[in-house]
Amino acid sequence: MDKIRVTVWHEFRHERHDGSAKDTYPNGIHAVIKEFLDKNDDMDVRIVCLDDPDQGLPDELLNNTDVLLWWGHGFHWEVKDELVDKIVDRVYTGGMGFIGLHSAHHSKPFRKLLGCTGNLEWGDSIREVVWNLCPTHPIAEGIPKAFELECDELYSEPFFIPKPDDLIFGGWFEHGNIFRSGCTWTRGLGKIFYFQPGHEDCRSFYNPYVQKIITNAVRWAKPADVKVINKCPYSGEGFLKMAEPKYFD
Amino acid sequence: MDKIRVTVWHEFRHERHDGSAKDTYPNGIHAVIKEFLDKNDDMDVRIVCLDDPDQGLPDELLNNTDVLLWWGHGFHWEVKDELVDKIVDRVYTGGMGFIGLHSAHHSKPFRKLLGCTGNLEWGDSIREVVWNLCPTHPIAEGIPKAFELECDELYSEPFFIPKPDDLIFGGWFEHGNIFRSGCTWTRGLGKIFYFQPGHEDCRSFYNPYVQKIITNAVRWAKPADVKVINKCPYSGEGFLKMAEPKYFD
Amino acid sequence: MDKIRVTVWHEFRHERHDGSAKDTYPNGIHAVIKEFLDKNDDMDVRIVCLDDPDQGLPDELLNNTDVLLWWGHGFHWEVKDELVDKIVDRVYTGGMGFIGLHSAHHSKPFRKLLGCTGNLEWGDSIREVVWNLCPTHPIAEGIPKAFELECDELYSEPFFIPKPDDLIFGGWFEHGNIFRSGCTWTRGLGKIFYFQPGHEDCRSFYNPYVQKIITNAVRWAKPADVKVINKCPYSGEGFLKMAEPKYFD
Amino acid sequence: MDKIRVTVWHEFRHERHDGSAKDTYPNGIHAVIKEFLDKNDDMDVRIVCLDDPDQGLPDELLNNTDVLLWWGHGFHWEVKDELVDKIVDRVYTGGMGFIGLHSAHHSKPFRKLLGCTGNLEWGDSIREVVWNLCPTHPIAEGIPKAFELECDELYSEPFFIPKPDDLIFGGWFEHGNIFRSGCTWTRGLGKIFYFQPGHEDCRSFYNPYVQKIITNAVRWAKPADVKVINKCPYSGEGFLKMAEPKYFD
Numbered sequence: 003m004d005k006i007r008v009t010v011w012h013e014f015r016h017e018r019h020d021g022s023a024k025d026t027y028p029n030g031i032h033a034v035i036k037e038f039l040d041k042n043d044d045m046d047v048r049i050v051c052l053d054d055p056d057q058g059l060p061d062e063l064l065n066n067t068d069v070l071l072w073w074g075h076g077f078h079w080e081v082k083d084e085l086v087d088k089i090v091d092r093v094y095t096g097g098m099g100f101i102g103l104h105s106a107h108h109s110k111p112f113r114k115l116l117g118c119t120g121n122l123e124w125g126d127s128i129r130e131v132v133w134n135l136c137p138t139h140p141i142a143e144g145i146p147k148a149f150e151l152e153c154d155e156l157y158s159e160p161f162f163i164p165k166p167d168d169l170i171f172g173g174w175f176e177h178g179n180i181f182r183s184g185c186t187w188t189r190g191l192g193k194i195f196y197f198q199p200g201h202e203d204c205r206s207f208y209n210p211y212v213q214k215i216i217t218n219a220v221r222w223a224k225p226a227d228v229k230v231i232n233k234c235p236y237s238g239e240g241f242l243k244m245a246e247p248k249y250f251d
Numbered sequence: 252m253d254k255i256r257v258t259v260w261h262e263f264r265h266e267r268h269d270g271s272a273k274d275t276y277p278n279g280i281h282a283v284i285k286e287f288l289d290k291n292d293d294m295d296v297r298i299v300c301l302d303d304p305d306q307g308l309p310d311e312l313l314n315n316t317d318v319l320l321w322w323g324h325g326f327h328w329e330v331k332d333e334l335v336d337k338i339v340d341r342v343y344t345g346g347m348g349f350i351g352l353h354s355a356h357h358s359k360p361f362r363k364l365l366g367c368t369g370n371l372e373w374g375d376s377i378r379e380v381v382w383n384l385c386p387t388h389p390i391a392e393g394i395p396k397a398f399e400l401e402c403d404e405l406y407s408e409p410f411f412i413p414k415p416d417d418l419i420f421g422g423w424f425e426h427g428n429i430f431r432s433g434c435t436w437t438r439g440l441g442k443i444f445y446f447q448p449g450h451e452d453c454r455s456f457y458n459p460y461v462q463k464i465i466t467n468a469v470r471w472a473k474p475a476d477v478k479v480i481n482k483c484p485y486s487g488e489g490f491l492k493m494a495e496p497k498y499f500d
Numbered sequence: 501m502d503k504i505r506v507t508v509w510h511e512f513r514h515e516r517h518d519g520s521a522k523d524t525y526p527n528g529i530h531a532v533i534k535e536f537l538d539k540n541d542d543m544d545v546r547i548v549c550l551d552d553p554d555q556g557l558p559d560e561l562l563n564n565t566d567v568l569l570w571w572g573h574g575f576h577w578e579v580k581d582e583l584v585d586k587i588v589d590r591v592y593t594g595g596m597g598f599i600g601l602h603s604a605h606h607s608k609p610f611r612k613l614l615g616c617t618g619n620l621e622w623g624d625s626i627r628e629v630v631w632n633l634c635p636t637h638p639i640a641e642g643i644p645k646a647f648e649l650e651c652d653e654l655y656s657e658p659f660f661i662p663k664p665d666d667l668i669f670g671g672w673f674e675h676g677n678i679f680r681s682g683c684t685w686t687r688g689l690g691k692i693f694y695f696q697p698g699h700e701d702c703r704s705f706y707n708p709y710v711q712k713i714i715t716n717a718v719r720w721a722k723p724a725d726v727k728v729i730n731k732c733p734y735s736g737e738g739f740l741k742m743a744e745p746k747y748f749d
Numbered sequence: 750m751d752k753i754r755v756t757v758w759h760e761f762r763h764e765r766h767d768g769s770a771k772d773t774y775p776n777g778i779h780a781v782i783k784e785f786l787d788k789n790d791d792m793d794v795r796i797v798c799l800d801d802p803d804q805g806l807p808d809e810l811l812n813n814t815d816v817l818l819w820w821g822h823g824f825h826w827e828v829k830d831e832l833v834d835k836i837v838d839r840v841y842t843g844g845m846g847f848i849g850l851h852s853a854h855h856s857k858p859f860r861k862l863l864g865c866t867g868n869l870e871w872g873d874s875i876r877e878v879v880w881n882l883c884p885t886h887p888i889a890e891g892i893p894k895a896f897e898l899e900c901d902e903l904y905s906e907p908f909f910i911p912k913p914d915d916l917i918f919g920g921w922f923e924h925g926n927i928f929r930s931g932c933t934w935t936r937g938l939g940k941i942f943y944f945q946p947g948h949e950d951c952r953s954f955y956n957p958y959v960q961k962i963i964t965n966a967v968r969w970a971k972p973a974d975v976k977v978i979n980k981c982p983y984s985g986e987g988f989l990k991m992a993e994p995k996y997f998d
Contacts, residue, residue: 117366121483133657137977147977159631174678180670230884230894382906386728396728408880423927429919479635479645615864
């Protein structure tokens with residue numbers, strides 16, 4: 003079987019400038035993600051950053067990516083709209099999976115893919131318990147009913163996202179807040195997963211359950227073997243032309 | 252009780268140029284929609300067109316619209332992105348309802364609101380039977396299990412939309428095709444309904460069940476009395492600042 | 501408009517025998533529910549108990565109930581299967597709304613209506629915060645983003661219920677647990693709402709937000725004006741006979 | 750990897766008595782299903798019938814079944830309630846997959862598992878087109894946008910089922926009817942799929958797409974590797990006892 007071509011896109015600013023993030027992830031969050039995904043024989047993992055040429059995603063790479071992981075936090079607005087459009091098209095019509103990590107809830111690709119603001123409330127990092135609400139889902143495989151994170155950034159409801167296809171994880175925060183921490187959606191031919199843990203100065207990406215969930219999600223989000231085309235036969239500017247509807251391929 | 256402030260936005264090009272559309276809707280589709288909605292004491296209905304100043308939706312009107320109906324077919328690309336952004340924001344954070352009629356599946360506001368291409372397949376107008384799949388939904392109130400339309404434009408699956416919150420109507424077309432003809436979604440504080448019948452040279456908007464469905468949808472889509480704010484406390488460009496998460500308003 | 505005919509079914513054992521429950525609800529939980537529902541001009545509220553004749557629900561009453569509220573905790577197994585079958589049929593084919601309160605998650609009607617065990621984990625009463633996850637839903641009307649209950653019985657995920665149509669409220673418990681505290685489903689022609697707060701020795705039913713939610717739920721769950729019949733034309737024992745499928749009523 | 754232990758339960762009355770069914774499936778529908786499933790190295794397929802001892806499902810077999818396929822049409826009421834309870838428990842708490850074929854919509858296990866009547870309308874066999882509404886779902890793998898069945902029994906909306914987790918296939922019938930022909934649900938630890946084609950005197954089970962769909966569904970419905978227990982810690986008759994809620998296994 004062909005390997006899943008995984009690309010981890012990382013903002014990679016905090017760990018270069020911020021003492022606490024630097025201490026937690028000396029080589030960047032993307033390096034840690036690559037390290038645990040690389041243990042899987044069925045994955046071929048590449049890491050790229052905002053400050054790389056073409057903001058890390060030249061066409062050649064994007065068009066050869068099966069699953070894109072996205073971590074961004076403080077510099078969402080720097081990502082160019084042209085790149086966002088290419089990512090969205092690759093998900094909708096190419097079936098690329100998209101996994102939004104932590105603050106990706108506010109990233110341009112996440113908002114545009116789903117159609118939402120991604121707004122939420124937040125606060126200082128604090129103890130979190132992640133609950134497994136959908137134990138039969140492939141992304142929850144091997145995950146116990148709950149696990150604890152010593153700390154992660156407090157993300158709280160109300161979280162303004164489209165109703166998830168599946169709500170897989172729910173977060174409990176010591177401060178009194180809850181959050182829909184693991185959610186799936188389908189858009190066009192692509193699958194999307196959002197997962198909340200992963201602040202830059204918390205150690206969540208070293209947690210074995212977090213690693214297992216992200217690993218499961220990569221397998222779940224890989225493009226399906228689809229025989230259906232997600233294109234209008236004739237469209238573009240001008241009057242829509244008549245297509246002959248046939249129900250055989 | 253305050254009246255529902257309804258605005259019917261209409262492309263209004265076909266009926267001015269195209270003989271068949273002109274014969275079917277001499278004063279435009281919007282005039283017919285206004286006529287049947289005006290029979291309801293709880294609605295205040297305004298009609299506007301693409302060729303009006305500000306493309307029909309100056310801020311003053313948009314900000315005083317509770318439910319926006321949208322019919323566009325051949326000139327989607329003329330609608331300005333700035334207007335689309337305002338419409339989307341009014342739905343997400345203002346709670347305005349949006350009802351997409353017929354070819355609005357490809358309109359800019361519909362695609363951006365939901366996050367999808369809205370792609371489908373289509374063909375010549377043909378006999379349709381509309382089935383009621385969710386008889387307890389407020390939008391299906393008073394609708395029998397099925398009703399017939401002498402003809403409407405053939406819209407066919409695969410229809411590339413996000414999974415609907417509720418699938419209320421399903422269309423059967425004589426040619427061998429089916430379609431998810433009536434679907435709801437929620438985005439931010441706003442409600443969205445898509446309804447497929449309504450080609451410019453078919454008489455569907457004169458059908459009493461179509462009129463009943465659109466009337467029901469206006470009532471369903473009006474803004475809820477919401478005590479929750481759909482805004483991030485601090486956002487914008489630059490690092491996100493810390494908000495104090497409080498669970499009381 | 502006709503009033504909504506509401507029947508509150510209550511186990512009413514704890515408050516008669518248990519000091520703490522008796523102190524909290526001297527006349528029973530049902531009396532408190534009736535008291536706050538009675539403030540609504542559009543409702544006609546009756547209260548009945550497990551130890552009443554016909555276990556509180558003679559046919560005459562059941563067949564004239566629009567919305568049935570159900571509170572049971574320790575004596576679920578005493579409710580007769582024949583009565584459960586009648587309740588389920590009244591929901592499925594008569595469109596009666598069913599509101600399960602607190603431990604009704606394990607009641608016979610709840611399990612049979614939905615098809616589930618209703619299993620969960622639980623513990624001592626403790627501080628709870630109820631979060632509003634679906635602010636545009638009619639049941640959430642007037643509810644802030646969260647409200648606090650001084651204490652309620654700890655109910656925890658994993659909660660084995662069918663995926664809700666809408667997940668409206670989520671509970672945070674001080675001990676480290678979360679719970680899907682307010683959920684809706686549709687079955688046949690009837691609507692179902694489950695709401696978790698309401699232990700017999702906690703004061704949740706005096707909370708104005710809890711009262712508002714239950715009041716909203718009664719209005720939401722009342723039978724819709726349905727033109728569709730939820731009966732097979734010919735069934736029963738023996739071979740199924742042919743029905744002529746017609747799509748007009 | 751261990752093989753998926755598949756059991757095909759078949760009513761097997763029609764093909765023994767009815768000329769047309771006998772001609773179509775001389776050895777019974779179950780024999781044809783076994784034949785095409787046997788081509789998969791990852792499946793171990795057993796066939797059983799209503800008239801076998803223990804109605805085909807002794808405990809030993811049921812408890813060693815990963816996925817149960819069920820075809821019944823005219824003799825649903827003969828299946829004993831005790832057997833139905835065992836099947837439901839095996840799905841809810843054991844994670845067994847359940848695939849209901851054709852008239853299984855009215856079978857006792859299907860109704861009890863989901864909580865519904867399964868009512869629908871029907872008519873003579875007629876030409877059907879099956880549409881693929883969810884092309885990225887594992888059950889739709891390798892299925893084109895639509896395929897045709899020369900004839901199958903007309904099943905029509907309104908179909909009284911709980912809202913599906915995923916609506917994968919939709920049926921078009923020449924007579925003017927549509928049907929939600931392929932639907933999934935989750936209950937407890939088990940997955941459920943319903944698929945409409947398969948009347949006893951139509952040749953649908955010989956259709957390669959029907960065979961592919963059922964094959965896909967078996968793989969999808971096999972029990973997940975679940976670390977979560979679907980049992981209340983203490984329950985049964987008598988007051989529920991206190992459990993200590995722990996979020997670590």
